[in-house]
Amino acid sequence: MLRIVRAFWHDQRGVALILVSITLPAIIGFSLLTIDMSRVNNLHNDLQKGTDSLSIAAAAELDGKSDSITRADRALAMLVANQYNFTTDGFTTDGPPPGPQPLSVSAEKVTRRYLRSLPATDNLPITAANVITDEVADASEARFVEVSVSPAAGFSAIFPISFLSPGSNGDWTIGAVSVAGFKSGVCDFTPVFICNPYENDPDGHTLEEAVATTALRRRLIELRKVGNGAAAGPGNFGFLEPPDGVGNGAQALAQTIATSKPIGCYSAEGVDTKTGQNAGPVQDAFNVRFGIKANGHFNSPEYGPAANVRKGGTTAGGGGGGGGGGQCPTYNQLTFNGPGNKGLPRDQTTPWMNGRMGNGDYLLLGTGNYWQVNFGSATYPESWNTTTPTRYEVYKYEMSAGLVGTASIGGEVGTPPNSCQPPVTTVDRRLIYGAILNCAALEETNDLSGHSTGLPVEAFASFFLTEPVSSPSDDASVMVELVDITGRGGQGTLDNFLRDEAQLYR
16 A cells, blocks of 8 residues: 555656646736737837828928918828727727728827927927917917827727736727927028018918919019118018038129029028128129129039020120120120110019019010010910910020020020030029018018028029129119929929928927
8 A cells, every 4th residue: 555655656647737737827827918918019009100100191281381280180180091900999890891890090089289399309308388389370380290199999908907906907008109290491402582572462462372373473573682782571682501611701602693503402490591792793693694704703614504595685885786795705784675685574563562573564575575576477375465474484485496596686696605604404594593581570580681590481482583683783683583482382393402301200
């Protein structure tokens, strides 16, 4: 008997089953916890991806316009389709296909805050100073959006939480937060700012409306340089801080305006002004585009003239009649519209901008007017008989129809003289580019005639130079037509310059 008991005591067969039976609850528990943690991780990743997408979609609308928050909210509601998975309660049987389906993002579970700024470092919390409280009046200041998302029905754990904590139901709260912002800017732009000619327009026209309407776009705008010659009011212009490496002084600034290969990049969130420079080289910088060469300046190919330099000018003091002779070898003051030559006409003025905004009506067709003087009986689009085109459209038609070399009654042609640098054809040299600032509002707290920093940009724009700058003085006029703007209302011709992106910050 004793031998039988001793044998039984030392017999180890089946011991594994005993050990497994003892540890089975722990094994099952850890397995359930592993599954739950995997489900939690998958749900959080799902939520974070959806939150990131929502914040980026909303941030892409924060372009500094007064309706940016309205559009951002619309993007939150409509642009992103996301579904919750890996949550047992997050299913619905509504709608096709039959059977339980993951719930879509529920509007009441998506919250957002629009921010004008972020704390200096990511470890600092967002405070009231960063948050926009008046989303109507301050919508244009919104630069960031914080989006928070939580599951539509929580997360139910498989592991019996009540076993460890009596009364617990196993529902966890899981969410995700994302902060995105919109950065808008341009590169390869000339360092010029132009005071918004439609800021506080008495007829209620806006910059976007002006770009979209031919009758407004063909209005001639007379720009004056901010500083000694003019105040920072609608239709005047000044200069931005040139890019690093360009150098200081009027001549360096003029080079960045004259070149066909500008290198400056500017952000819509803020630009720095640098006005008060001597106007002489700046006049040369504009006029070199017309084949008018300054003494000793801009002698390399990147400063070449436009492919069409017709301007209705003769050289004063002799030097080549009406055909543009002598313009490139030495700088000459121009006499416009004489004799037998005619540049793109000016239009009648309006009371707005002290008479420096045209009404859009100019003499294009008919005996003695621009077309007949320069091109005689050459055909033109029939639509011009009923709707006057912009001067820029006329200029482009001359090139597309092969009329640049046609001589006017006085002998002027649009082809640059052989003594000039070869014409630049990679870009349109008759266009100038600039940042549009709401100067009237900005001047209340900034000195735009000197050096101001961080000025918000209403839009970036292109303007057509209709004629050379006739005087080197600070109050000389730069005659332009508005062509296009970036952002809402733009025609897309400036897209190659844009560097717009919505990006995650937190």
